[in-house]
Amino acid sequence: MSTVLAGPLAGAAHVRPDGWLATPLTTDRTQAEAQARSLIQRQHPTVPGPVRCLTARYRTATFTLGAPPRQLLKRHGDEAAYLGEALAYQLLATERVLPDLHSTCDATRTLMVDFLDDPADIDRTGGFEELIATVATIHTAPARWPQAVSDTMAPWRLATTMGEPAPGWIRDAAAWRRLLQLTAAAHGEAHVPLGHLDLKADHCRRRVDGHLALIDAETLRPDLTGLPDLITLAYLAQTEGRNLPPRAVRQVYRRCINDRGAQWSDADLVTALAAFADATGLRSLHGVEQ
Template sequence: MSTALAGPLAGAAHVRPDGWLTTPLTTDSAQAEAQARSLILRRHPAAPGPVRCLTARYRTATFTLGAPARQLLKRHGDEAAYLGEVLAYQLLDADQVLPDLHSTCDTTRTLVVDFLDAPADIDRTGGFEELIAAVATIHTAPARWPQAVADTMAPWRLATTDRPAPGWIRDAAAWRRLLQLTAAAHGEDHVPLGHLDLKADHCRRRPDGHLALIDAETLRPDVTGLPDLITLAYLAQTEGRDLSPRAVRQVYRRCINDLGAQWSDAGLMNALAAFADATGLCSLHGVEQ
């Protein structure tokens, strides 16, 4: 969890220091745009033009494709982030909670997706509940995977007894307790998807009107969905929503149980406490109350 922002998950996550990336991308927009044109010609020939640089950062760069923009080229400097984002698109393909993916290239660590410019206003009535429902859809996606995907992801299934805790866990007993509670709610064969980069600006509208989340590179198949529930509670306070943290938990539990989970309120609160104990999380932001 070292790449997560420290805000809502302070204590459980730590920002990486400057200079950790061995092959940083250029931060010069003109140079980044010229590189993108060359990459598209060689690796994404079906992508529309023209190419316009949106962001040029040392870790990622993004470019609109088409006029008006129809697709987005994203380039990663970090291989793990690229593979994580591609994995997210593959695992969530059927649930329509991300932009549509058009092409990828492992060699250049690039992918082309739909460009979603329309914001999903989570301030409007019911908007934040829609975001919670999208997060619950992601957390329960493994229950709907075709058998081939489920078989491929089998190594990440919940292991409540025989595997050591990850190296970033501070309290192995609390981590084991969290996994046991998650297994009781989702089933032993569940792959615990979670760790989304949730923020208002990452909520967009697909052409079909559904809310979609952009920047899925942080999704991981081993940390459970609890970090996302905690982040939702944090957002409900810091971005002026009208839902209390307790209401966030209740809406989340209703949504995720409608999709096949079997969380009791007591079980979910115990799991939140176990996550905090296991990771050293500084605050649950009221979601456990």
């Protein structure tokens, strides 16, 4: 299902072995910064300087631009991750749930976005509920897509995928079909099931317009439904010290997503959660189904 660390999705998500990336990026910050300056001169010549390396990892590197920082350059070593993040910005362009995108470059696998340094405190009163509402906004974004985007994403509509064989990584094809049918009943067969966000407290930032935004959108996929994110929210509500029981997470999520056009009943949502676990081999639903 995924290449990210398993965490709350243990059993359904798997870690790739060391050395899987054919052309890893340098982890030397000085070298990474020099490479970024060269890329900017060739591909993004109008961006503000100076360039400062924030992170240098074998898969991704990030750099602030300007003093004080105004924009962020993100470079991907993995083409699939770059394409996934670029797609996320295109699919969520009008929702105000990500930093604003300024430019992309396929040749260098780089994106230029607003630099958001203001944390969105999800520990404050109502903060976690705001995060749940943001996730629900993302899950229902396909209902608000312009026609051109909707037409481009037609191959991922449930009306199409429900008639196709289950993906190779699915362990129980019948459970997978049951999950898709329940999702179609709640969202409609024209729905594209967005999901699989990299949800962490330190990925929640505040946009200049005040909205909560999520950074690191490279994991978003148009074929998994929103269930992995609901499960992750329940996990976060327990592991990061928040006083929100898993059942309450499900109830807030159902209210938020139904307010945005879905029609989930609580019984169907619980059944869908169980179907996702059966289909993928997920080891725990972290109490969100109770």
